[in-house]
Amino acid sequence: MFKSDDDIGSRKRLRDAAQLGDSPLIKPVLLSTFLKSAGRKGRLTKADRLRIVEQALLILQMNYVHLPLKRAMHAVDPIQRLKLIRFRLLELKESQLPSQMQFHQQMMEIFGSNRDLHTLYMLPSPFRDHVAYLPFLIEQYFSRTSTGARVDRYTVSRISQPYFDSLSERGPEVLTFQPGVEVLYWNGVPIKRAIELNGQSQAGSNIDARFARGLDNLTIRPLESSLPPDERWVNLTYKAKNGRVLTLRQEWLVHFTGGSDNSVSAKNTRKKRAAIDIKKTRINQVRRTLFEPREVAVHGALHNVLYAQTRTVDGKEFGYIRLFKFDVEDPDRFVTDFTRIITSDRFPKEGLIIDVRGNGGGKIRAGERLLQLFTPRKIEPELFEFLNTPLNLELCRQAPPHWELAKWADSIAESVVTGATYSSGFPLNSEESCNDIGQKYYGPVILITDALSYSTTDIFAAGFQDNELGDVLGTSDNTGAGGANVWWYEDLMYASGNKPNSPFKPLPKGTDILIAVRRSIRVGKHAGRPLEELGIVPDHRHYMTKRDVMASNDDLIERAARILMNKPVYSLSVKPYARAGVHGLNISASSKVGATHRDKRISRIDVYVGGRHYKSIDAKRGAIDVEVSIDRPRSNSILLEARDKLNRLVAMWRRI
Numbered sequence: 229m230f231k232s233d234d235d236i237g238s239r240k241r242l243r244d245a246a247q248l249g250d251s252p253l254i255k256p257v258l259l260s261t262f263l264k265s266a267g268r269k270g271r272l273t274k275a276d277r278l279r280i281v282e283q284a285l286l287i288l289q290m291n292y293v294h295l296p297l298k299r300a301m302h303a304v305d306p307i308q309r310l311k312l313i314r315f316r317l318l319e320l321k322e323s324q325l326p327s328q329m330q331f332h333q334q335m336m337e338i339f340g341s342n343r344d345l346h347t348l349y350m351l352p353s354p355f356r357d358h359v360a361y362l363p364f365l366i367e368q369y370f371s372r373t374s375t376g377a378r379v380d381r382y383t384v385s386r387i388s389q390p391y392f393d394s395l396s397e398r399g400p401e402v403l404t405f406q407p408g409v410e411v412l413y414w415n416g417v418p419i420k421r422a423i424e425l426n427g428q429s430q431a432g433s434n435i436d437a438r439f440a441r442g443l444d445n446l447t448i449r450p451l452e453s454s455l456p457p458d459e460r461w462v463n464l465t466y467k468a469k470n471g472r473v474l475t476l477r478q479e480w481l482v483h484f485t486g487g488s489d490n491s492v493s494a495k496n497t498r499k500k501r502a503a504i505d506i507k508k509t510r511i512n513q514v515r516r517t518l519f520e521p522r523e524v525a526v527h528g529a530l531h532n533v534l535y536a537q538t539r540t541v542d543g544k545e546f547g548y549i550r551l552f553k554f555d556v557e558d559p560d561r562f563v564t565d566f567t568r569i570i571t572s573d574r575f576p577k578e579g580l581i582i583d584v585r586g587n588g589g590g591k592i593r594a595g596e597r598l599l600q601l602f603t604p605r606k607i608e609p610e611l612f613e614f615l616n617t618p619l620n621l622e623l624c625r626q627a628p629p630h631w632e633l634a635k636w637a638d639s640i641a642e643s644v645v646t647g648a649t650y651s652s653g654f655p656l657n658s659e660e661s662c663n664d665i666g667q668k669y670y671g672p673v674i675l676i677t678d679a680l681s682y683s684t685t686d687i688f689a690a691g692f693q694d695n696e697l698g699d700v701l702g703t704s705d706n707t708g709a710g711g712a713n714v715w716w717y718e719d720l721m722y723a724s725g726n727k728p729n730s731p732f733k734p735l736p737k738g739t740d741i742l743i744a745v746r747r748s749i750r751v752g753k754h755a756g757r758p759l760e761e762l763g764i765v766p767d768h769r770h771y772m773t774k775r776d777v778m779a780s781n782d783d784l785i786e787r788a789a790r791i792l793m794n795k796p797v798y799s800l801s802v803k804p805y806a807r808a809g810v811h812g813l814n815i816s817a818s819s820k821v822g823a824t825h826r827d828k829r830i831s832r833i834d835v836y837v838g839g840r841h842y843k844s845i846d847a848k849r850g851a852i853d854v855e856v857s858i859d860r861p862r863s864n865s866i867l868l869e870a871r872d873k874l875n876r877l878v879a880m881w882r883r884i
Contacts, residue, residue: 259360259480260460266354267329274322276736277331278314283717284335284349284741285310286731290619291720293712293747294344294760296649301761304341313338333455343438344744344760345431345505345682346714348453352738355451359483359514362447362462363391366411366419370771378771382411382419384466385777386519404468405476408778412473413465414446422446429455431507432679433709433761440679440704444586450510451482483514501592501656503683503713504555506742508588512552528569533562536569538576541789545576547671548785550583554684555590563597563665570601570669577799579792580669581785583676585703589683592713596657596687600665602673602697604869604880607662610687610694610759611653612713612746616643619731620651620745627723653749656713667880672795673698674788677766682708687748689764694752698795701788702766711759712744796821796828800870800879805855812857817870817879819850826850827873834871838864 272280288295288306298304313334317325325331332351339349350356367385370378384407395402414422427442449457461479468474516532526535533556539548547570556562569575580602589595600607614620614636621640624633639652655662675692677685677700686707693700717740721732735741748759768791773783797820805812819830829850835843837858845852858866870879 256361256481256483258460259456259482262354262358262360262482263456269354272328272331272737272739274317274320274325277325278317279733279736280335280739281310281314281317283733283735284338285314286619287717287720287741287743288347290617291615291623291743291745292342292347293613293615293650293744294342294347295615297747297758297760298342298344302341302343306338306341309338309341329455336453336455340429340431343431343433344712345507345708345710346503346712346742346744348431348506348742350506350740350742351452352740355456356738357485358451359485359510360449360451360454360456360480361483361514361518362478362480363388363518364447364478365515365519366443366446367777368443368772369774369777371774380420381774382423383407383774383777384409384411388518401474402476404470404472404474405466406469408774409469410467411464412467413463413475415459415463416465434679434706434763436679436704436706437682437708437763440708444508444511444680448511448514450507450514452510453507456480483518485510485513501713502555503589503592503687503710503748505588505682505708505710508586508680508682509553509555509590512586512588527572527575530562530565530569534566536575538574539581539785539789541786542793544578544789544793546578546785546789546792547576547580548583549580551587553587553590554592554594554688555588556594559591559594559597562591562594563601566598567601567665567668577669577671578797579671579789579795580673581676581788581792582673583781584681584685584688585676585678586680587682587685588680589685589687589710592684592687593657593661595684596655596662596691597665598688599691599695599697600663601668603695604667604877605695606659607691607695608751609655609657609659609662610690610751611749612656613650613653613749614640614746616640616648616651623720623723626725631723633723650747656746664884666882670798670800670879672792672797674792675700676770676784676788677702677704677707677764679704679706679708681764682710683712683714686710686759686763690748690750690754690759693764694750694754696752699768699791700764700766701768701770701784701791702764703770703772703784705769706765707763709759709761709763711748711763713746713748715743715745717741717743794822796825796878798830798870798879800868800881802868802881802883804866804883810857811859812855813866813868814855815845815852815868817847817852819847819872819878821850828876828878829872830870830878831873831875832871834869836865836867836869 335349364384365386366382368380368382370380373379387407411419423442426446427438430438430441430445432438432441457480461477463475463477465475526537529535533553534549534551536549538545596609624637627633635654636651677689689707724730724732750757770784770787775782776784799818801816803814817830821828830847832847833845833852845854865884867882869877872878
C-alpha cells in the first residue's frame, strides 16, 4: 500500500490537481474550503426556522399524498418529529439555537424518513448550486466463481480526464489507479457495506432502490438535497490490474453547477404535470459534465435526451434507444422527434430495445404519449389521486382553470361522508391524447429498467407493462418505485391564489420544499395497485457484467435481443395515392413468426373509412400486397387493423 503523504503529495498539489484543465465551467474547490465559506452565508433566525417547520407541518399533513402509506410501510411519524422541533425552538433563545447545519440536518432527516425522492427539503444557496464529488465513478457488476456462484463486484468505471492526467505527478504507484480496477474498501469498510450504509440515508422506496441510490450517490452528492459528506477525504482501497492491493486518498471536491436550472427544477412545468427525481437528474448532469461520455455510433441524438443506434446480435439488427430523461421542453415535439427516429428507413424494424436505466423522469405527458407508438391497441393512461383533506379541496377549487384540478373536487368533498382516504382517480393526460397518433413501430419492443428508473420513468414502465406492450428486462429486481405528481412549494402558494390569508407563507433565505401531491395508480391487470413503494417488477432479470459496465452494455443488449428473437415481427406499410380522380391505398403487410406460432401470422386486414367498415382483405401465408380504391372523400379518416387467425389485433395504421 502507499500512504496518503506519499500518495497525494502536498495540499497545494492536490488543489492544483483539482483545478487541472477541467474547462472554464468546471472550477472545483476542496470541500473543506467550500464549507468554511458556506457557513458564513444566509443565517437562519429563530423566526426563520419556525416558519420553515410550520410550513413543513402544514404540507405534510394536508398535501402529502403518501403520508398514510409511508407511516404504514416505514413506521415513521414525520408530523410528531416536526412538532417536537417546533416546541424546542419556542423554548430556546436566539443565542441558544443549534447551528444552521444542525437545523438543516434535522429537516433533511425528517423528510428523508419518508423514503420519497419526490418529497424533499431543499437547502438554500450556496448549497443549491453545488455538488460534492470525487473525480471517479464506481459501478457494480456480477461474475461467476469457479463453483458457478454469482458474486457482485465493484469497479472504477470512469475517471475524470484532467484528474487522471494529474496522477502522473504522484508517482508510479498512483498510476495503477485506472478504469477497471476492483474496489475493495471505502475508508476501511468493505465497499458493499459502505454502499449499504450510504443507501440508508437515501430516499429509495425499496431495498433495490436504496442500494442503487447508495451506489449512484457514492461519489456524486448534490448539496441541495444531500448533506455534505462527514469526511473530508476518502481512502479507497483497490486491487490494481497487476494484482497489487493499494490505497488512494482523495479529498472531496465541490463543483459549481452554474446556478438554478429550470429543466432540472421543473418549475416551468405547465399544468403541474411533472414527476421528476431532482437528485438523480442533478447527478446525471454532473456525470455528463465531469466524465467524458463513451463514443457511440448513433442514428440520431435529441439534445441529451436520447440516442438511437443499431446493434447487431447473431447477424440480426435491432434498434436500441437509450432514453436519459423525460424532462423535455415540449413533450409533443419530443414524441414527434422520437417517431421520426423509429420510422426512419435506416432504423431496424426487427425489434426495438428501449433502455431507461437511470432515467429520473420529467414530463408525464412525454412518457404517456410515447406508449401508443408501439401497440395497435388503445392505451389506458395511469390514474392519479389526491389525499382527501380540506386544504386539497380548497386547492382543487381555487387553482387556475388550465391546471384542470376541478374534476377531483367532488370526490374529495364526498370523503366527509364516505371517510375515504383518497380521491377518485383521474388521468393527467386524456385517453384521447394518449391515442391520437397510433402505432408507428410494428416490430416487438422490450424495455430495460433498473432501480434508478423513477418518477415519470416509473409511470412509463407501468404503462408499458399494464398495456402489454412487451417484456420488461430489469438489471434490478424492481424500479425506483416513485409514483407521484410532484409540486414545488411555490406551486402550492400559486394554486391558493397568493392571498394574504393563504396558509402558505413564503419560505425564508432560499430554502424550498418539494412535495408529492397526487399518487399514481396502475391500470390493466394491476388495476388499483399504487406505484409508490411497489414499483415495476420486471419479467426478466439481467445481472450486469464487467463487459456491460466497461464497454457498451454488450451482454445486456444481447440478452434483450435474444428475448426479442422469440417474438412475432409485423410490418404494415400504407401509401395513399390519387390518379385520374380515383383515391386509394397501396397496402403492404407481412408477419414473421416461429414455426410453432403460425396462428399469430396476419390473417386479414380490416379497412375502415369515416369510422365505418369498408373492406376486409385476406392474407396469404401472413402477407398482403394489394391496391385498394377508396370511393369516399379524401378528407375521411382511414383506419387499417391487421388481425391474426385468432382475431387478435396485431398491427394498426390510421390517417385522421
